[in-house]
Amino acid sequence: MANTSEFIWSNGELVPWHQATVHVLSHALHYGTSVFEGIRCYDTPNGPVVFRHREHMQRLKDSAKIYRFPIPYSVDELMEACRETLRANKLDSAYIRPLGFVGDVGLGVCPPPETKMDLIIAAFAWGSYLGEEALANGVDAMVSSWNRAAPNTIPTAAKAGGNYLSSLLVGGEARRHGYAEGIALDVRGYLSEGAGENLFMVKGGVIYTPPATSAILPGITRDTIMVLAREAGYEVREEPIAREALYLADEVFMTGTAAEMVPVRSVDQIEVGNGKRGPITEELQSAFFGLFNGQTEDKWGWLDPVSPD
Numbered sequence: 001m002a003n004t005s006e007f008i009w010s011n012g013e014l015v016p017w018h019q020a021t022v023h024v025l026s027h028a029l030h031y032g033t034s035v036f037e038g039i040r041c042y043d044t045p046n047g048p049v050v051f052r053h054r055e056h057m058q059r060l061k062d063s064a065k066i067y068r069f070p071i072p073y074s075v076d077e078l079m080e081a082c083r084e085t086l087r088a089n090k091l092d093s094a095y096i097r098p099l100g101f102v103g104d105v106g107l108g109v110c111p112p113p114e115t116k117m118d119l120i121i122a123a124f125a126w127g128s129y130l131g132e133e134a135l136a137n138g139v140d141a142m143v144s145s146w147n148r149a150a151p152n153t154i155p156t157a158a159k160a161g162g163n164y165l166s167s168l169l170v171g172g173e174a175r176r177h178g179y180a181e182g183i184a185l186d187v188r189g190y191l192s193e194g195a196g197e198n199l200f201m202v203k204g205g206v207i208y209t210p211p212a213t214s215a216i217l218p219g220i221t222r223d224t225i226m227v228l229a230r231e232a233g234y235e236v237r238e239e240p241i242a243r244e245a246l247y248l249a250d251e252v253f254m255t256g257t258a259a260e261m262v263p264v265r266s267v268d269q270i271e272v273g274n275g276k277r278g279p280i281t282e283e284l285q286s287a288f289f290g291l292f293n294g295q296t297e298d299k300w301g302w303l304d305p306v307s308p309d
């Protein structure tokens with residue numbers, strides 16, 4: 001099995017990886033009733049740190065709140081459970097997957113009101129989602145024939161298991177056509193986001209990204225890049241963007257915890273700029289990865305040490 005480590009934190013206990021199992025009638029398996037996070041732990045010169053730990057755990061709690069299945073742990077408790085999981089697995093750098101899910105509570109679509117979510121935290125070594133080479137040379141992307149959900153159907157601000165059927169359609173279609181990733185439009189036809197990443201473009205030195213109202217997940221890497229870009233003196237605009245703007249952009253890139261910050265060198269077989277990573281993309285990548293190699297000062301308290309001394 002891919003991506004293993006020794007222990008998974010499960011409802012308050014560390015259990016051996018292969019014993020962390022659920023019943024086949026678990027509600028989440030049938031109806032997508034789960035919420036989750038993807039978080040990274042980076043090995044820095046000052047030891048392993050969890051990146052934007054509090055914001056990720058808060059988003060997990062928020063995702064559960066939207067669906068009225070509160071997670072019975074505080075953000076601080078979740079953060080400590082996560083550190084414990086990393087320490088138990090002796091991981092210095094890792095992808096971390098907290099998951100809250102509705103478990104074995106019967107098969108009614110609406111479970112009893114007092115239902116609590118089960119919670120697990122797994123952590124394992126995982127490189128960049130779209131590959132190391134992609135970080136330097138960029139990827140080819142296509143706009144999907146599938147749109148993101150309309151705002152009054154499925155809330156995209158919740159990082160819920162069921163939402164990822166949309167990502168599967170968008171990303172799967174792209175891969176079958178030989179692209180690294182798919183980009184979805186919202187139901188109005190404006191750009192939304194990648195299957196598992198937020199989307200940015202640069203035009204005339206200004207950085208643009210679709211707003212929260214374009215059916216995006218409000219990404220934590222997206223927020224990080226907006227802060228770093230403004231810090232570097234760039235104007236960043238969150239506004240609806242038309243598909244063809246990507247074709248005419250100077251630079252396009254995508255952001256996400258798993259993908260990190262990936263240049264897009266073509267969209268729908270139209271070269272973006274000169275078909276290579278652009279200078280602003282490269283500058284922001286350096287600022288981003290600099291947080292983990294000590295070259296960018298963490299002015300924001302984004303790095304949470306795994307073992308505070």
Ligand code: PMP
Nearest residue numbers: 196197198217219220221256257
């Ligand atoms: N959009 C979608 C659909 C995602 O799955 C992700 C990955 N979590 C993102 C955007 C990026 O979010 P983040 O930067 O918080 O990982």
